Amino acid sequence: MPDEEKKQPDLAEKVKNWTAALREAVIALLFLFLLLFPSCVTQRLADAGFTKGDFAGLHWEKQLLEMTEQTGEAQQHVQQVEESIDSIRQSLVTIGNDAQSPEVKAQVDQLTIQLDSSLQSVRSVDRDLKASLRTQENLLQTAPVNSFSSKSSHWGIVISADRDVNAAEHEVERAKKASDKEISVYQKDQLFLTVVEFSSREEALTDLPSIKARIQDGAYLVDMERWCPKPEEGERDGWFVCGK
Numbered sequence: 001m002p003d004e005e006k007k008q009p010d011l012a013e014k015v016k017n018w019t020a021a022l023r024e025a026v027i028a029l030l031f032l033f034l035l036l037f038p039s040c041v042t043q044r045l046a047d048a049g050f051t052k053g054d055f056a057g058l059h060w061e062k063q064l065l066e067m068t069e070q071t072g073e074a075q076q077h078v079q080q081v082e083e084s085i086d087s088i089r090q091s092l093v094t095i096g097n098d099a100q101s102p103e104v105k106a107q108v109d110q111l112t113i114q115l116d117s118s119l120q121s122v123r124s125v126d127r128d129l130k131a132s133l134r135t136q137e138n139l140l141q142t143a144p145v146n147s148f149s150s151k152s153s154h155w156g157i158v159i160s161a162d163r164d165v166n167a168a169e170h171e172v173e174r175a176k177k178a179s180d181k182e183i184s185v186y187q188k189d190q191l192f193l194t195v196v197e198f199s200s201r202e203e204a205l206t207d208l209p210s211i212k213a214r215i216q217d218g219a220y221l222v223d224m225e226r227w228c229p230k231p232e233e234g235e236r237d238g239w240f241v242c243g244k
Contacts, residue, residue: 068220068221068222069220069221069222069227071129071132071220072158072218072219072220072221072222073161073220074129075126075129075130075218075220076158076160076161076218077161078122078125078126078129079126079218080161080163081122082119082122082123082126085115085118085119085122086119088115089112089115089116089119092108092111092112092115093108093112095108096108096109096112130217130218153199153200154197154198154199154223154224154225155197155198155199155200155201155203155204155221155222155223155224156184156195156196156197156198156204156221156222156224156227157195157196157198157204157207157208157211157219157220157221157222158193158194158195158219158220158222159171159175159194159195159196159211159215159216159219160193160194160216161191161192161193161194162191162192162193162194163190163191163192164192165192167192168185168192168193168194171194172185172194172238174215175194175196175215178211178214178215179196179207179211179214179215181196181197181198181207182196182197182238183195183196183197183238184197184238184239184240185234185236185238185239185240186228186231186239186240186241186242187234187239187240187241187242188228188241188242195222195224196211196215196219197224201221201223204221205221208221227242228240228242228243229242229243230242230243231243
């Protein structure tokens with residue numbers, strides 16, 4: 001009898017472990033299918049009643065939007081790093097060309113080689129982020145409307161992030177030539193972000209491929225009500241400051 005009582009906890013622990021392992025396997029398999037067959041999987045789950053993308057602990061409704069925003073923001077930061085490295089490299093080349101000392105020229109050449117290596121690494125990260133962003137956007141594009149509980153009527157596509165006001169103004173003018181939608185600038189986290197605005201998620205997703213092709217390949221979708229809560233009017237017309 002004591003042996004039987006001892007076996008019961010062991011069996012319960014095994015069942016618990018098997019259940020956890022099975023759950024992890026299901027999540028991994030579902031994620032794989034989402035990547036390979038996003039349209040089919042999201043529609044089937046929606047038909048089955050998982051309208052918020054809630055399955056085996058997965059909640060992709062809000063998380064997918066957040067992932068897209070984070071990937072887009074990371075990509076923009078990487079592009080800024082790339083531009084900074086390229087600018088420093090050009091300055092070093094100028095210094096090397098003007099330098100008279102062989103030692104200085106040698107040091108400049110060595111630094112330039114190191115910067116070139118860093119630049120290649122940054123560009124590799126940029127390519128990976130773009131690939132991730134395309135995958136996430138594919139899921140957003142194919143997800144049924146009822147798979148998102150957000151009823152926001154204010155959506156945006158972020159096309160650039162600049163630290164300089166003049167650069168942001170240039171992006172606004174460039175965007176206006178390629179899109180007839182409202183273009184605004186939002187100041188957030190010490191950056192000036194140029195945004196093409198829409199009244200629905202579907203409208204924004206419809207225009208996203210064109211905007212990526214004509215304006216900025218790294219453009220990404222945001223839910224404006226969550227991405228920039230309580231915006232206040234800025235010093236210029238069409239400029240806003242995001243609240244906390």
